[in-house]
Amino acid sequence: MTNRALQTRNTIRNAVIYTVLILWCAFSIFSLLWIIITSIKSNRELYAGVWTIPQKIHIENYVKAWNVVNLKSYFLNSILITFSSIIVLTFICTPAAYVLSRFKFRFSKALNTLFIAGMGIPYQLLLIPLYKIMVGIKLTDSLFGLGLVYVSLSIPFTTYLLSGFLRSLPSELEDSAMVDGCGEISTFWRIIFPLSQPSIITAAILNFIFLWNEYMLDLIFITRETKRTISLGLYSIQSAMMFTADWVGLFAAVVIVMLPTVLIYILLSEKVMKGITLGAVKG
Numbered sequence: 055m056t057n058r059a060l061q062t063r064n065t066i067r068n069a070v071i072y073t074v075l076i077l078w079c080a081f082s083i084f085s086l087l088w089i090i091i092t093s094i095k096s097n098r099e100l101y102a103g104v105w106t107i108p109q110k111i112h113i114e115n116y117v118k119a120w121n122v123v124n125l126k127s128y129f130l131n132s133i134l135i136t137f138s139s140i141i142v143l144t145f146i147c148t149p150a151a152y153v154l155s156r157f158k159f160r161f162s163k164a165l166n167t168l169f170i171a172g173m174g175i176p177y178q179l180l181l182i183p184l185y186k187i188m189v190g191i192k193l194t195d196s197l198f199g200l201g202l203v204y205v206s207l208s209i210p211f212t213t214y215l216l217s218g219f220l221r222s223l224p225s226e227l228e229d230s231a232m233v234d235g236c237g238e239i240s241t242f243w244r245i246i247f248p249l250s251q252p253s254i255i256t257a258a259i260l261n262f263i264f265l266w267n268e269y270m271l272d273l274i275f276i277t278r279e280t281k282r283t284i285s286l287g288l289y290s291i292q293s294a295m296m297f298t299a300d301w302v303g304l305f306a307a308v309v310i311v312m313l314p315t316v317l318i319y320i321l322l323s324e325k326v327m328k329g330i331t332l333g334a335v336k337g
Contacts (some may be wrong), residue, residue, distance in 0.1 A: 086316075093305035100302055113194060115306035119291065120234075125307055127280065128287030135197050135283065136265045139204040140258050143212050146205070147257070150244055151216035156228070166217070171208030181274060182208075188275060200275050204265050206276045219253035220246065259322055263315055284311050 090098060095108040095148055119125050184203060185194070193199030223246065228305055231241040269285040276282055282290070291307045 087098060089305055093302060093309045095302050097300060097302055112302065115302045116310065118303050119307040120299075122303075124279075125284075125287055125310060126289065127283050128284045131197060131282065132266060132284040135201045135204065136262060139201045139208070139265055140261050142201070142205050143208055143261060144254055144258065147209060147212040147216055148247060148254060149242065150209075151213045151220055154213070154245055155217040155220040156225075164170065169210045169213050169217075173214060177207050178270070181270075185274060194275055195277050195281060197281055200272065201214055203271055203275060204268070207271075208261050208264070214260060215257050215260070216250065216253050219250060223249060257320060259318060262318060266315055 088105075091108065092104075094111045094113070095106075095115075096110075096112050099106060120129075154162060154169070187205070188194045188199050191199075193202065212315050221325050227249070229244055231245050236244060267285060268283075269289070272283045272286045276286060279290075288307055288311050292304060
């Protein structure tokens with residue numbers, strides 16, 4: 055194949071890829087804007103025209119979604135369990151990733167393979183044994199028990215992601231710390247952990263997106279209304295709004311639910327890309 059033919063082929067391939075990406079981004083942005091615009095309409099304006107611009111901004115839709123259908127309680131439950139799970143994952147997986155990526159010992163390769171295999175197992179296959187375990191230790195229908203499940207299922211991915219970054223750090227950092235009198239634990243907390251902030255932030259954001267939007271685990275392990283998370287609460291709101299035909303209130307609830315994820319990704323997307331690419335330099 056000549057260079058000209060190869061360039062033509064690459065140009066066509068890139069054009070197709072960029073066209074698909076542009077169309078997908080345009081569709082996503084349009085859907086997001088349409089949901090936001092619909093959430094500030096009145097029901098009369100919505101029924102009059104789905105694509106029309108509202109004449110007046112109806113903030114009361116958000117007040118209704120936040121207070122009347124108890125979305126506030128669901129939101130706070132999700133904030134509590136998501137952030138606590140991310141903190142626990144950080145302090146469990148970062149030391150584990152450090153040991154697996156920087157030390158060679160017996161069965162170290164087997165442990166790495168075990169973590170990778172754990173990423174490949176769909177958690178839906180584990181629901182029955184997980185539920186039996188949680189019933190046995192009496193942690194069903196509790197936020198602590200649900201958080202324990204969150205952490206357990208997120209450990210393989212988080213450890214694997216952090217290991218890729220830690221392998222890219224030069225070993226001279228530890229050698230210099232040892233010369234200065236630092237032990238292995240002190241080297242980790244004083245040198246490695248601060249330098250791992252980009253990858254830790256990346257793992258935290260990706261885990262936040264997964265845990266915040268999780269529905270099936272919440273549905274199985276939570277039954278009491280006061281313990282529901284935002285995903286279960288949104289389903290309850292949908293069921294309630296169907297009977298009252300208050301669709302703009304439902305759209306307002308959707309905006310409230312997706313707002314934290316969108317804001318966190320917009321504000322920290324650069325750190326996400328930095329953390330991912332740094333982990334791909336070496337390993």
